[in-house]
Amino acid sequence: MTINFKDALGVHADALHVRAERTKVLAANIANESTPGYTARDVDFGAMLQERAALDSAGPGNGDLAMLDAETLYRVPFHPSADGNTVEIGVEQAAFSQNASDFQTSLTFINMKLRGLAKAIQGQ
Template identity: 70%
Template sequence: MSINFKDAVGLHADALHLRAERTRILASNIANENTPGFQAQDIDFASSLAQVQAEANGELALDGDSAPLYRVPYHPTGDGNTVEIGVEQAAFSQNATDFQTSLTFINMKLRGIAKAINGQ
C-alpha cells in the first residue's frame, strides 16, 4: 500500500504554492514602490485556493480566475503609482505568517504519518 502525500497533507500543499506566488507578487509591489505608473497587484487567496481545489477534484471552477488583481490605493499619488508601502508590508507580513502556519500543519501531518509507519 502506497501513501499519497498530496492526499495526506490536504489543501496545505496547494496553499503553500499560492502563498509563494502571493509572496512573489507582494515583493514585486514593494520593490516597485518608487516606480512611476507601477500598479500594485495582489491575488484573492480564498477564491484562488477554491479554484485550485475544485480543479484538483475534477470540478468545473466557475467562480473566477486566479490571475493577479490590481489594488485600489487609499491615497493615490500624482505619478500613477498605486503602491502604498504600509499596506504592502502588512499584507506581506500576514502572508508570511500564513505560509508558516501551513508549513507547521504539513510538518505535524508528516510527523503523524511517520509515527504510524514506525508503529508508535
C-alpha cells in the same frame, strides 16, 4: 498499501503554492514602490486556492498550470500619488508580513502531518 500524500496533507500543499505566488506579487509591489505609473496588485487567496484544488482534482499534471495572471487583482490605493503609482509601502509590508505568517502556519501543519505519518509507519 500506499500512502497518498496529496490526501494526507490536505489543502495545505495547495495553500503553500498559492501563498508562494502571492509572495511574488507582493514582493513585486514593494520593489516597484518608486516606479511611476506602477499599479499595485494582489491575488484573491480563496478564489485561487479553490481553482488550484479544482485543477488538482481534474487529474495529474493539471495543477501545474500557472494561474497567476488570471487571478491577479489591482489594489485601490487609500492615498493615490501624483505619479500614478498605487503602491502604499505600509499596506504592502503588512500584507507581505501576514502572508509570510500564514505560509509558516501551513508549513507547521504539514510538518505535524508528516510527523504523524512517520509515527504511524514506525508503529508508535
